Amino acid sequence: MKNLYLPIPMKVENNHIETEDRNIKTLTLSFLNNKDEETFNFIPGQFVELSVLGAGEAPFGIASSPMDKKHLDFSVSRVGLVTTELHNLDPGDTVGMRGPLGNGYPLEKLRNGNVLIIGGGFGFSTLRAFTNFILHPQNRKQYKDIAVVYGARNPGLLLYRNELSEWEQRSDVQLHVTVDKGGESWEGKTGVVPVIVKELSIDTDNTTALVCGPPVMIKFTLPVLAEMGLAPEQIFLSLEMKMKCGIGKCGRCNIGSKYVCTDGPVFNLAQLNLLPQEY
Amino acid sequence: MDYRIIKKSKITEYLNNLINEYVIFAPIEKDDIVLYDRIKSGDEVILDYSNSVNSPKEAVIPQLETLISCKNNEDITCVKEHLDEQKRFLLFGARPCDARSLLFLDKVFNDEKCRDVYYMNRRNALTIISLGCTRPQETCFCTTTGGSPFSSEGSDLLFVDIGDDYIIQVITEKGAELVEKLDLENTQNDELTKMDIVINKSKARIEPEMELKILKDKLDSSFEGSAWEILTEKCLSCGICTYHCPTCHCFDMIDEETKGKVERIRLWDSCQFPHFTMQTSGFNPRPTYKERYRQRIMHKFSYCFDNYNMAGCVGCGRCVSQCPVNLDIRQVLTAFYGKHEEIRL
Ligand SMILES: Cc1cc2nc3c(=O)[nH]c(=O)nc-3n(C[C@H](O)[C@H](O)[C@H](O)COP(=O)(O)OP(=O)(O)OC[C@H]3O[C@@H](n4cnc5c(N)ncnc54)[C@H](O)[C@@H]3O)c2cc1C
Ligand code: SF4
Ligand code: SF4
Ligand code: FES
Numbered sequence: 001m002k003n004l005y006l007p008i009p010m011k012v013e014n015n016h017i018e019t020e021d022r023n024i025k026t027l028t029l030s031f032l033n034n035k036d037e038e039t040f041n042f043i044p045g046q047f048v049e050l051s052v053l054g055a056g057e058a059p060f061g062i063a064s065s066p067m068d069k070k071h072l073d074f075s076v077s078r079v080g081l082v083t084t085e086l087h088n089l090d091p092g093d094t095v096g097m098r099g100p101l102g103n104g105y106p107l108e109k110l111r112n113g114n115v116l117i118i119g120g121g122f123g124f125s126t127l128r129a130f131t132n133f134i135l136h137p138q139n140r141k142q143y144k145d146i147a148v149v150y151g152a153r154n155p156g157l158l159l160y161r162n163e164l165s166e167w168e169q170r171s172d173v174q175l176h177v178t179v180d181k182g183g184e185s186w187e188g189k190t191g192v193v194p195v196i197v198k199e200l201s202i203d204t205d206n207t208t209a210l211v212c213g214p215p216v217m218i219k220f221t222l223p224v225l226a227e228m229g230l231a232p233e234q235i236f237l238s239l240e241m242k243m244k245c246g247i248g249k250c251g252r253c254n255i256g257s258k259y260v261c262t263d264g265p266v267f268n269l270a271q272l273n274l275l276p277q278e279y
Numbered sequence: 280m281d282y283r284i285i286k287k288s289k290i291t292e293y294l295n296n297l298i299n300e301y302v303i304f305a306p307i308e309k310d311d312i313v314l315y316d317r318i319k320s321g322d323e324v325i326l327d328y329s330n331s332v333n334s335p336k337e338a339v340i341p342q343l344e345t346l347i348s349c350k351n352n353e354d355i356t357c358v359k360e361h362l363d364e365q366k367r368f369l370l371f372g373a374r375p376c377d378a379r380s381l382l383f384l385d386k387v388f389n390d391e392k393c394r395d396v397y398y399m400n401r402r403n404a405l406t407i408i409s410l411g412c413t414r415p416q417e418t419c420f421c422t423t424t425g426g427s428p429f430s431s432e433g434s435d436l437l438f439v440d441i442g443d444d445y446i447i448q449v450i451t452e453k454g455a456e457l458v459e460k461l462d463l464e465n466t467q468n469d470e471l472t473k474m475d476i477v478i479n480k481s482k483a484r485i486e487p488e489m490e491l492k493i494l495k496d497k498l499d500s501s502f503e504g505s506a507w508e509i510l511t512e513k514c515l516s517c518g519i520c521t522y523h524c525p526t527c528h529c530f531d532m533i534d535e536e537t538k539g540k541v542e543r544i545r546l547w548d549s550c551q552f553p554h555f556t557m558q559t560s561g562f563n564p565r566p567t568y569k570e571r572y573r574q575r576i577m578h579k580f581s582y583c584f585d586n587y588n589m590a591g592c593v594g595c596g597r598c599v600s601q602c603p604v605n606l607d608i609r610q611v612l613t614a615f616y617g618k619h620e621e622i623r624l
């Protein structure tokens with residue numbers, strides 16, 4: 001019987017500062033054991049528990065695409081004990097990892113349709129994983145039109161800036177990067193995510209939206225999507241609740257009868273509408 | 280069913296015979312209260328008790344346990360699992376409600392998609408001998424939750440008190456093995472008649488108060504609304520009800536550094552505590568006693584049906600008798616059920 005509480009050892013390859021306020025770093029890990037590398041298969045949208053012995057464990061969405069089998073990225077916002085320890089790691093250090101956990105984005109359902117990706121804050125991390133996954137040459141033709149709306153409070157807080165410029169250059173993805181407040185050197189869009197989404201012209205019939213971001217963004221984006229004609233079954237949200245075990249045992253991440261760690265973190269709006277409003 | 284009989288006066292001797300082979304948990308009296316605890320000798324055990332203050336869940340989910348550890352100067356590659364070979368474990372004198380509670384815990388920890396190896400090691404090593412209840416207490420409501428004072432669900436052997444002897448119902452293979460080992464006598468017909476009388480008398484004292492399926496519907500439709508606030512106003516969020524409850528299984532995991540060692544420890548936690556669901560942003564989906572108490576009830580009487588097709592409560596009554604402000608779970612349930620006019624909402 002596998003011990004689900006035993007972390008596998010990972011090596012820090014890189015730990016680089018993403019944002020101007022230095023509060024988000026992207027941690028790149030590689031496997032210390034070949035066997036772990038072979039058996040670790042995940043789908044975008046899944047998460048893991050990262051652990052620093054002595055500080056504890058915390059859940060993080062996988063920010064890299066599964067097409068890269070050797071490395072895993074995590075974008076970590078420093079807020080407390082574990083996240084501070086993760087920020088302090090240097091290349092060569094070791095860290096524990098349990099996973100992959102949760103369900104991930106509904107790849108089957110998304111195939112052969114248009115995809116609308118909407119993200120804000122570090123919630124964009126798993127959407128970045130997903131976007132890179134579907135933009136991969138091996139996968140791109142399985143999806144029709146792809147639009148990405150990504151917002152941050154100000155330009156300094158945007159993640160993955162090099163990659164955003166690369167996507168910008170591509171003709172097979174429509175990218176809309178926006179900030180709440182620009183500043184003089186900002187040449188891109190200004191405005192909150194829901195407002196930008198409203199301006200999009202998409203064929204809603206065959207579109208699935210993936211949404212992940214701070215609660216206010218979600219709150220104002222959902223009505224916009226509904227207005228555009230997306231049914232609740234076409235809107236998927238990745239949720240965050242307080243977690244410990246990540247495997248449906250410790251009892252703290254439930255919304256009604258669903259455990260966000262095992263039944264989620266990705267739910268469609270139709271599923272969520274059946275659950276109590278306790279999240 | 281296979282039945283055996285044992286003289287009450289022989290129990291101590293039998294337990295002493297088993298004590299080298301099994302770690303034995305049984306009801307003992309300590310500081311004027313009855314507790315399940317590890318015994319060193321058969322004569323510590325008391326069997327003339329209503330129910331223990333603590334639940335026997337400690338046998339499978341200890342209040343505190345080390346999951347993994349390493350030395351201070353080591354890193355994650357040196358982590359040791361704390362999965363010691365379990366000695367055979369005997370839970371003697373459990374009440375039928377407590378034996379049923381283990382079937383519930385199995386649903387959570389023996390889920391085929393995510394098996395908990397720490398739990399399973401202890402669970403597989405466990406044999407349960409229950410003692411049927413001839414005198415259910417005022418706080419008991421096992422029949423409402425699908426059990427009964429002589430339910431054999433979850434037990435390997437069930438003892439029925441018929442005066443000077445116990446009739447032993449042999450429920451499982453594990454139970455049969457134990458009975459063979461002790462070389463116990465077969466029963467006579469008149470003894471079985473006596474047993475039936477005892478069982479029926481006790482059952483008549485504890486009629487089910489509600490239909491669980493109906494209760495679930497009523498709770499589901501009452502999630503919103505002021506009833507929760509009114510009914511739970513006196514709750515202190517102390518969490519006593521959850522610590523004593525045999526089916527409450529929520530836990531926390533923390534890292535602790537002591538004596539040159541780093542240990543990852545799992546320990547009981549409670550959904551009644553404000554920090555339990557507090558997110559990093561400071562947002563808490565269950566900020567007050569109202570949402571937390573509602574979670575406890577909804578989990579046990581609605582969500583558990585959705586997920587495991589059984590209630591997450593066995594009606595042991597511990598949360599009723601231990602609550603410092605006498606918040607009686609039965610009154611809360613009955614209020615939603617709308618049975619009694621005076622507390623109908
Ligand atoms: C599925 C999932 C995916 C996630 N993905 C990511 C991700 O990709 N990137 C990311 O950065 N984060 C992610 N998170 C959030 C991340 O897990 C948390 O930020 C992390 O657990 C914080 O751990 P910590 O030990 O650093 O913080 P803690 O030390 O636990 O504390 C964090 C903050 O909360 C406060 N706090 C802690 N405990 C209490 C308390 N009891 N009462 C009041 N305040 C308290 C602290 O003061 C501090 O400000 C994800 C969460 C989930 C559930
Ligand atoms: S119901 Fe009673 S025992 Fe439970 S948390 Fe509230 S006050 Fe404490
Ligand atoms: S909820 Fe109360 S009555 Fe039900 S099993 Fe738990 S402690 Fe016993
Ligand atoms: S995190 Fe423990 S049950 Fe979901």
